[in-house]
Amino acid sequence: MMEDIVTVFPAVTILRNEPLAHYTHTKTGGPADFLAFPTNIQETKSLLAYANQEKLPVTVVGNASNLIVRDGGIRGLVMILTKMNHITTDGQTVTAESGAALIEATKVAQAHSLTGFEFAAGIPGSVGGAIFMNAGAYGGEISEVAISAEVLTPEGEIRTLNQKELDFGYRHSSVQDYHDIILTATFALTPGDGKAIQAKMDDLNARRAAKQPLDLPSCGSVFKRPKGHYTGQLIQEAGLQGLKWGGAQVSTKHAGFIVNIDHATATDYLELIHHIQAVILKEDNVQLETEVRIIGEEPTAK
Numbered sequence: 001m002m003e004d005i006v007t008v009f010p011a012v013t014i015l016r017n018e019p020l021a022h023y024t025h026t027k028t029g030g031p032a033d034f035l036a037f038p039t040n041i042q043e044t045k046s047l048l049a050y051a052n053q054e055k056l057p058v059t060v061v062g063n064a065s066n067l068i069v070r071d072g073g074i075r076g077l078v079m080i081l082t083k084m085n086h087i088t089t090d091g092q093t094v095t096a097e098s099g100a101a102l103i104e105a106t107k108v109a110q111a112h113s114l115t116g117f118e119f120a121a122g123i124p125g126s127v128g129g130a131i132f133m134n135a136g137a138y139g140g141e142i143s144e145v146a147i148s149a150e151v152l153t154p155e156g157e158i159r160t161l162n163q164k165e166l167d168f169g170y171r172h173s174s175v176q177d178y179h180d181i182i183l184t185a186t187f188a189l190t191p192g193d194g195k196a197i198q199a200k201m202d203d204l205n206a207r208r209a210a211k212q213p214l215d216l217p218s219c220g221s222v223f224k225r226p227k228g229h230y231t232g233q234l235i236q237e238a239g240l241q242g243l244k245w246g247g248a249q250v251s252t253k254h255a256g257f258i259v260n261i262d263h264a265t266a267t268d269y270l271e272l273i274h275h276i277q278a279v280i281l282k283e284d285n286v287q288l289e290t291e292v293r294i295i296g297e298e299p300t301a302k
Helices: 002-008 041-053 102-111 127-133 174-178 194-211 231-237 266-284
Strands: 013-019 031-037 058-061 067-069 074-080 087-090 093-097 146-152 158-162 181-188 248-250 258-260 293-295
Touching (some): 002 013, 002 031, 041 074, 067 266, 087 102, 102 127, 102 194, 231 266, 258 266
Parallel strands (some): 031 074, 058 074
Antiparallel strands (some): 013 031
């Protein structure tokens, strides 16, 4: 029986019926049937093998920074990989486990006077999440520095994907298509001046703090940038900035963000997102696509 998973893996922290709102950056989300925190690749592989054997659905979450979990939660096994967070360097490369914070990886690069990673200095996601969605900011993208990723396939095979196989696109990688679990990623950088690298990171972080609502729970940038437009500008011009929907609000600091101002639910977020999409489509004939990953089940009607 699937209840045995807690006893089968005594060395792994596994919580039953755990609210995912405790882990998402929006502070919203329903419960996971089972929430596991593997600390290494072998534990992750063993958990997947057990879930496959018991026909248990598997969902993998990184830092949950660009994620909305619906209020119905997630059935089966959810793995949060943030305990897999080792980062190493070898010459001009940095290799990080998927649960490592991307910000920490950029700090390690700076400490070794390696340049090329500065653009990611303030991105709040995990390394795995950054590979998964080809995260980017301030003119840089993960695809420019990532050269390979070690993944666990849904069938339990460990493979190393090169940059071509990762098939990066705008907020996309092949991992999304094949449902692989990212285990590690390796980044190729170039030698630089440590002080200059730090100065650039400090500048980008100051710009981010000035423009983005970092003091409130959010899922980061909600929408992909539509061709020929700026999302925030479209939302502002439609008169939607500051709009409240339940406990969620279109940020008054940056219209491309939705913040949790008063015990918002995931449903508040999703309804506000759909409302914004409908208004922008009607007023500007622009279809806004979500950048945020939306997973989980709808809440059951009471």
